[in-house]
Each structure stands twice: as C-alpha cells, then as structure tokens.
Amino acid sequence: MLTLSVNGRDYEIDAEPGTPLLWVLRDTIGLTGTKFGCGQALCGACTVHVDGQAMRSCATPVEAVAGSSVTTIEGIEGDEARAVQTAWQTLDVVQCGYCQSGQIMTTVALLTENPVPTDADIDGALTGNICRCATYHRIRAAVHEAARLLEA
Ligand code: FES
Ligand code: FES
Secondary structure, eight states: EEEEETTEEEEEOOOOOBBHHHHIIHHHIOOOOOOOOOOOSSSSEEEEEEEEEEEGGGGGGGGGGGTEEEEEETOOOOOOHHHHHHHHHHOOOOOOTTTHHHHHHHHHHHHHHOOOOOOOHHHHHHTTTTTTTTHHHHHHHHHHHHHHHHHO
16 A cells, blocks of 8 residues: 555555556546556656656556655646646647647646747657647647746
C-alpha cells in the first residue's frame, strides 16, 4: 500500500510497486484524461506533472512518485494553465483530441519554466509529443498566444 498525491488529494493505492503510474491514474483512480498511446515513453499522450515537471506516466513506476505531487489534466490550475486553455480554444487547436492532454501538460510545464519561449524552445519541449492529426502548427501558435496572454 502506498500513498499517492494526485491533484491535491491523497489516495491509498494497493498496487505492485512497478505498476506504471498511468494505469493507477486511469484504472484505479479513474482519471481518464491522461491517455495511453505507445506505452514506451515515445508519444507523450500520457504526460502528467510530477512536482511540476512533465513526465511520461506510462514509463514511471508508481513507487517512484510516492511522496511527490502528481497533477493530471483534470487538476491543472494557475495562470499558465488558464492561458493555455484559453489559447487552445481561441485557436481551435484540437482535432481528434487524443494527444491534446499530453500536449497541454507539456506546454504548461514549459511556460512555467519559460514564459516567453521561442519557436525552437517550443519545438524542443514538444518534440516528444506526437500528434497523428498533425496539429503542430496550431499548437505552436497557441503556445505563443498563451505566452502573450501571460504577458498581458
Ligand atoms: S503512452 Fe506514454 S509516452 Fe506514449
Ligand atoms: S489531435 Fe488527434 S492526435 Fe493530436
């Protein structure tokens, strides 16, 4: 049994220590906004924040985050999260939507560290977040729009 802090709430989790965090989030806790894509840390669909850092929950054993603060797409808040949500809606970024919670989690972590990212910064941060619908141009524009909102 281990205690997991997710979106500000503590959960007692009965799982093998090596169970991927993603399974615990989706199957045990029921937070299905975090998606399963590749299961191999290659696509970014499963990205969450662990103590504010973007991490691939499919490749993170649940025991590794006991005692840390995990945030999922359902729990993001604050100026960066609001700016990203607004920008995503304004620029109508989403197509099928499958990759987008991962894209947003990576973007919020990026803007928290770097509020005015360049194209290269954006491409560097999001390079591991794959979008099969190829919304990359709108994502990049929305990151700039979110940065503009944060500056305003
Ligand atoms: S499902 Fe985790 S990176 Fe693809
Ligand atoms: S919006 Fe469809 S996979 Fe990215």
